[in-house]
Amino acid sequence: MQNNCATLGLSPYNDGDVQLQVLRAEILNISGIGRWYTTQAFIQNYYNSGATSDMIGITGEQFLDNQMNWTADKLAIMFMAGYERPSYDPSINHYDLRMQYALNWYSYMGGLPPVPTVSLKRRKFPWAVFTNIIRNRRTFFLKCSFLLLTKIKICAYNLYGN
Numbered sequence: 001m002q003n004n005c006a007t008l009g010l011s012p013y014n015d016g017d018v019q020l021q022v023l024r025a026e027i028l029n030i031s032g033i034g035r036w037y038t039t040q041a042f043i044q045n046y047y048n049s050g051a052t053s054d055m056i057g058i059t060g061e062q063f064l065d066n067q068m069n070w071t072a073d074k075l076a077i078m079f080m081a082g083y084e085r086p087s088y089d090p091s092i093n094h095y096d097l098r099m100q101y102a103l104n105w106y107s108y109m110g111g112l113p114p115v116p117t118v119s120l121k122r123r124k125f126p127w128a129v130f131t132n133i134i135r136n137r138r139t140f141f142l143k144c145s146f147l148l149l150t151k152i153k154i155c156a157y158n159l160y161g162n
Contacts, residue, residue: 076101
């Protein structure tokens with residue numbers, strides 16, 4: 001991952017968005033970091049794990065755009081065989097679970113993601129944050145007075161608008 005990020009000029013390598021960009025580049029075989037192989041030699045090893053002969057020769061672009069109009073479970077097997085290449089043993093690569101999980105997630109994400117609910121419950125004040133400040137008695141009262149004045153200003157703004 002680090003080498004591929006460096007090749008593409010992306011950082012930091014541990015950022016999820018950067019990793020998704022690298023994954024896309026690996027599937028599309030960009031800049032010599034290709035990891036997408038769908039020749040017969042790669043795909044036929046996964047026939048016992050749900051792969052089919054029509055997966056041979058599928059390009060990364062065809063896969064990402066789903067130009068074949070395949071279902072989520074078949075795309076999961078295509079990703080497994082064309083990119084991940086785990087064990088050929090179906091009891092180890094768990095292709096059946098992959099297929100089921102793909103259908104479950106597709107069903108879940110098929111519409112718009114659920115809107116988060118807004119909680120009106122106020123959180124308690126995190127007093128633990130102030131333990132070091134309280135220990136340093138010289139600055140404690142200065143910081144407390146600042147917080148108190150800030151709270152008064154907020155309350156005044158809420159009550160009177162200015």
